[in-house]
Amino acid sequence: MPAYEVRLARPGEESAICAVCRAGFTASSRGLLSPARIERQADEYYNPARVRGEILTAADSSSWQGYVVAVSEAGEVLGAAGGGVLDHAVGHVYVLYLDLGLRGRGIGTALLDFVTDQQRSAGATEQWVSVTEGNDLGIPFYLARGFIQRERVPFTFADDGTVEAHSLRMSRAI
Numbered sequence: 001m002p003a004y005e006v007r008l009a010r011p012g013e014e015s016a017i018c019a020v021c022r023a024g025f026t027a028s029s030r031g032l033l034s035p036a037r038i039e040r041q042a043d044e045y046y047n048p049a050r051v052r053g054e055i056l057t058a059a060d061s062s063s064w065q066g067y068v069v070a071v072s073e074a075g076e077v078l079g080a081a082g083g084g085v086l087d088h089a090v091g092h093v094y095v096l097y098l099d100l101g102l103r104g105r106g107i108g109t110a111l112l113d114f115v116t117d118q119q120r121s122a123g124a125t126e127q128w129v130s131v132t133e134g135n136d137l138g139i140p141f142y143l144a145r146g147f148i149q150r151e152r153v154p155f156t157f158a159d160d161g162t163v164e165a166h167s168l169r170m171s172r173a174i
């Protein structure tokens with residue numbers, strides 16, 4: 001088990017964050033979304049230019065509270081997460097991915113705890129996450145952390161409006 005710390009991401013860590021998120025998104029979407037869709041989504045969200053901007057704008061508003069990373073003593077990014085608070089009370093977890101070889105050792109929980117503390121500090125009393133239906137790498141984790149499934153909605157892609165899957169919207173009190 002590597003020693004690690006959880007903290008806000010720093011400029012320069014964007015490529016490592018993208019690598020972890022791409023790998024996690026790809027593995028957890030396999031068989032649920034088409035390979036072309038997985039590639040497009042990953043290119044859109046997990047490209048270093050975008051993530052660098054999202055690191056730099058972390059302090060600007062509570063709606064996006066920045067990338068959070070779990071980093072080993074050697075400086076390697078092991079996992080990444082990020083969320084924000086809308087309407088002063090509703091936290092949203094937008095990203096949570098881990099080096100898949102390190103699953104089940106508490107690092108995902110440590111990332112979620114950091115994001116949850118950020119959200120509580122911004123006034124949130126509930127926390128939501130959307131997970132692709134069938135994502136067996138993600139859904140059991142959220143259930144274990146006290147989330148309850150609230151809604152099942154079409155997973156509509158912003159770029160072309162296509163529906164390929166469904167999202168489960170889950171929430172818990174924080």
Ligand SMILES: CC(C)(COP(=O)(O)OP(=O)(O)OC[C@H]1O[C@@H](n2cnc3c(N)ncnc32)[C@H](O)[C@@H]1OP(=O)(O)O)[C@@H](O)C(=O)NCCC(=O)NCCS
Pocket residue numbers: 024025028095096097098099100102103104105106107108109110129130131135136137138139140141142144145
């Ligand atoms: C989801 C993820 C971040 C969890 O991180 P992790 O470090 O493996 O999780 P932890 O070790 O902190 O906690 C795992 C908890 O979930 C429970 N769990 C049950 N089934 C599980 C499963 N299939 N996968 C992961 N956790 C599971 C464990 O029992 C544990 O609960 P406990 O501490 O009460 O025993 C990580 O598995 C991951 O990156 N998955 C792939 C990407 C993904 O699906 N992300 C979410 C997309 S929104």
